[in-house]
Amino acid sequence: MSPPRILVLGSNGGLGRCLERKFAPSGSTTAWTRTDLDLEQPEAIAAKLSAHPFDVLINPAGLTSPDVCEVEPEKARLANDEGPRALAEACHARGARLVHFSTDYVFSGKSHDLWREHDEARPANIYGRTKRDGELAVLKVCPDALVARVSWLFGPTKASHPDTVIQRALETEDLSAVADKTSIPTSNLDVCEWIEGLLQTSASGVLHLCNSGVASWHSWAEAALKIARKIGIPVKTTSVRPIQLAELTQLKAPRPLHTVMSNEKLQNLLGREIRNWSVALEDYLMEKHRPR
Ligand SMILES: NC(=O)c1ccc[n+]([C@@H]2O[C@H](COP(=O)([O-])OP(=O)(O)OC[C@H]3O[C@@H](n4cnc5c(N)ncnc54)[C@H](OP(=O)(O)O)[C@@H]3O)[C@@H](O)[C@H]2O)c1
Numbered sequence: 183m184s185p186p187r188i189l190v191l192g193s194n195g196g197l198g199r200c201l202e203r204k205f206a207p208s209g210s211t212t213a214w215t216r217t218d219l220d221l222e223q224p225e226a227i228a229a230k231l232s233a234h235p236f237d238v239l240i241n242p243a244g245l246t247s248p249d250v251c252e253v254e255p256e257k258a259r260l261a262n263d264e265g266p267r268a269l270a271e272a273c274h275a276r277g278a279r280l281v282h283f284s285t286d287y288v289f290s291g292k293s294h295d296l297w298r299e300h301d302e303a304r305p306a307n308i309y310g311r312t313k314r315d316g317e318l319a320v321l322k323v324c325p326d327a328l329v330a331r332v333s334w335l336f337g338p339t340k341a342s343h344p345d346t347v348i349q350r351a352l353e354t355e356d357l358s359a360v361a362d363k364t365s366i367p368t369s370n371l372d373v374c375e376w377i378e379g380l381l382q383t384s385a386s387g388v389l390h391l392c393n394s395g396v397a398s399w400h401s402w403a404e405a406a407l408k409i410a411r412k413i414g415i416p417v418k419t420t421s422v423r424p425i426q427l428a429e430l431t432q433l434k435a436p437r438p439l440h441t442v443m444s445n446e447k448l449q450n451l452l453g454r455e456i457r458n459w460s461v462a463l464e465d466y467l468m469e470k471h472r473p474r
Contacts, residue, residue, distance in 0.1 A: 184210070185208045185209070185210050186210065186237035186238050186279075186381070187210045187211075187212075187235055187236045187237045187238070188205050188208070188210065188211040188212070188236065188237070188238045188239075188240060189211075189212050189213075189214065189231075189234065189236035189238070189239050189240070190202050190205065190211060190212070190213045190214070190240045190242075191214050191219060191221075191239070191240065191241045191242065191243040191269075192214075192215070192216070192241065192242045192243025192244070193213035193214060193215050194215045194216065195242055195243060195246070195340070196335055196337065196339045196340030196342070196370060197242040197283065197332070197335060197337075197339075197370050197373065198213070198242045198243060199339035199340070200337055200338070200339050200370040200371060200373070200374050201213075201240055201242060201374055201377065203339075203374075204374035204375075204377075204378065205240075205374075205378075212234065212236070216243065218230070219231075220265075221243055221244065221260060221261040221262075221264075221265025221266070221268075221269075222257060222260040222261050222265060223260075223265075224260060224264040224265050224267065224268035225268075227265065227268035227269060227272060228268065228271065228272050228275075231269075231272040231276075232272070232276075236278055237278055237279065238278060238279045238280075238281065238381065239269060239272075239273055239278055239279070239280050239281070240281045240377070241266060241269055241280070241281065241282045241283060242283045243261075243265075244261050244262045244265075244266075244283070244313070244316070245257055245258045245261040245262055245309070245312075246309075247309070248287065248307050248308075248309040248310075248433075248434075248435035248437065249433060249434040249435050251307070251308045251309035251312060251435065252307060252308050252309070252434045252435035253434055255308050255312075258308050258309060258312040259312050259315070261312075262309070262312035262313050262315070262316045263312045263313075263315040263316040263319055264319075265316075266282055266316040266319060266320050267316070267319035267320065267323060269282070269320070270282075270319065270320040270321075270322075270323035270324040270327060271323050273324055273327070274323050274324045279326065279327070279328075279381075280320065280324050280326075280327040280328070281327070281328045281330060281377060281380075281381075282316070282317070282320045282327055282328070282329050282330070283329075283330050283331075283332060284313050284314075284316065284317050284329055284330065284331045284332075284388075285309070285310065285313050285331055285332065285333070286331060286332070286333035286334075286365055286366075286390075286392075286438075286441035286442075286443050287305060287306070287307065287309055287310035287313065287437075287438055287441060288303040288305050288310050288313055288314040288317065288331065289301065289303060289304065289305070289310075289438055289441045289443075290304040290305070290306055290438055291306060291363075291437070291438020291439040291440050291441050292438075292439070292440070293440060294364075294440050294442075296442055296443065296444040297390075297441060297442065297443045297444065298390075298443075298444045298446075298447075299331075299387070299388045299389060299390055299444075299447055300388075303317075305438075306436045306437065306438040307435040307436050307437070307438075308435065309435060310438070317329045317388065321387065321388075325386065325387075326384075326386045327386060328380065328385055328386055328387070328389060329387065329388045329389065330373075330377070330389055330390075330391045331388065331389070331390050331391065331392075331443060332368055332373055332391050332392060333365045333366050333367075333368055333392050333441060333442075333443060334365050334366060334367040334368055334397075334402070335367075335368055335369075335370050335373070336367055336368070336369060336370065336463065336466060337369055337370030337371050337466060338370070338371070338466065338469070338470060339370060340370075343367075343399060343402055343403065343406070344367075344402065344403070344405075344406035344463060344466075344467065345470075347359070347402075347403040347406050347407065347422075348406055348407065348410045348415060348417060348467075350419075351407055351410065351417035351418055351419035352415070352416065352417055352418065353418070354418060354419070355418045355419050355420065356419070356423070357403065357419045357422045357423065358422065358423040358424070358425045359398070359399045359400040359402070359403040359422050359423075359424065359425065360398060360399040360400060360424075360425055360426065360427045360429075360430065361398045361399070361400035361401070361424035361425065361426070362398065362426050362427055362439065363398055363399060363427045363437060363439050363440070364396055364397065364398050364439070364440050364441070364442055365396075365397070365440075365441045365442055365443075366392040366393055366394070366395060366396060366397065366442055366443060366445075366459055367393065367397050367402050367459040367462075367463060368391070368392045368393045368459060368462075369393060369459070369462035369463070369465075369466060371462075371466070372393060372456075372457070372462055373391050376391050376448060376452065376456075377391075379451075379452050380451065380452070383451060385451050389447055389448060389451070390443040390444060390445050390447065390448060391445070391448060392443050392445050392448075392456075392459075393445070393456060393457060393458060393459035393462050394445060394455075394456050394457065394458045394459065395458040395459045395460060396442045397459060397460075400422055400424045400425075402463075403422045404421070404422050405460050405463060406463065406467065407419055407422065409463065409464050409467045409468070410467065410471075413467065413468060413471050415471060427439065
């Protein structure tokens with residue numbers, strides 16, 4: 183049987199680029215950027231997609247900065263809600279499978295318990311609200327779609343918190359990071375593997391795609407520096423100063439405090455344990471800083 187024809191959107195983004203690299207070797211994958219398909223122009227989406235053959239559409243694209251969403255709510259609505267709704271309509275019309283990415287920020291962050299897929303979403307900001315509206319819109323039109331919620335992504339295709347921390351620690355001893363906000367750092371590469379596995383199943387509906395464990399921005403930074411020292415990177419920072427989220431007065435969007443998601447459903451679907459984020463982080467940093 184020939185492999186499914188996959189179309190990946192948002193291929194200039196961190197996850198989109200990873201997904202493109204993962205599926206491109208199959209020879210039947212196309213990757214589009216915002217120039218090829220603009221989610222903020224939902225009325226043009228059906229025509230764009232009808233001109234291109236695909237069996238699976240993977241959408242990691244969207245307006246992903248909470249602060250930009252907060253000041254540009256209409257752009258956020260189009261990119262995170264109306265655009266995905268139009269993708270779902272197009273997939274439904276042609277019988278294609280849709281994998282749409284969402285976020286842990288759909289949750290209020292007011293509970294320390296693990297958030298499960300069926301827990302009530304009560305977003306704290308416009309980013310989370312428009313992503314939640316997008317989830318509902320996608321599933322209403324396409325009940326067989328997979329809505330994959332991810333959190334705190336890191337990996338080789340886009341600099342994120344651990345890369346920034348190590349870079350800064352090369353220059354200064356004095357580093358601080360928020361200690362009272364928790365979630366799960368999640369490897370972009372692991373997400374791509376899970377998606378590959380899930381495409382072999384008929385998984386649908388909302389699913390949490392995250393590594394195991396829990397972290398704050400502070401413990402994530404400390405872990406990155408510990409690995410950096412182990413690799414031999416000459417970081418100057420010996421310990422990261424813990425601060426409170428409330429001290430980051432420059433943030434425009436309120437942030438939910440605790441959004442650690444349960445990945446039990448994912449583990450059951452794939453039939454294997456999902457590794458801890460710290461193991462995935464070590465693999466990533468070792469590979470990134472491997473002498474060549
Ligand atoms: N990164 C995280 O920690 C995190 C956490 C939770 C959930 N998520 C979710 O995971 C998914 C992937 O995140 P990511 O970090 O890979 O995002 P990213 O690096 O910000 O990439 C998003 C991509 O979407 C594209 N895009 C933005 N507006 C668009 C539009 N109107 N039309 C078409 N494309 C548009 C961007 O294009 P340009 O390159 O042209 O700007 C970018 O390439 C997103 O759905 C995000 O909400 C991410």
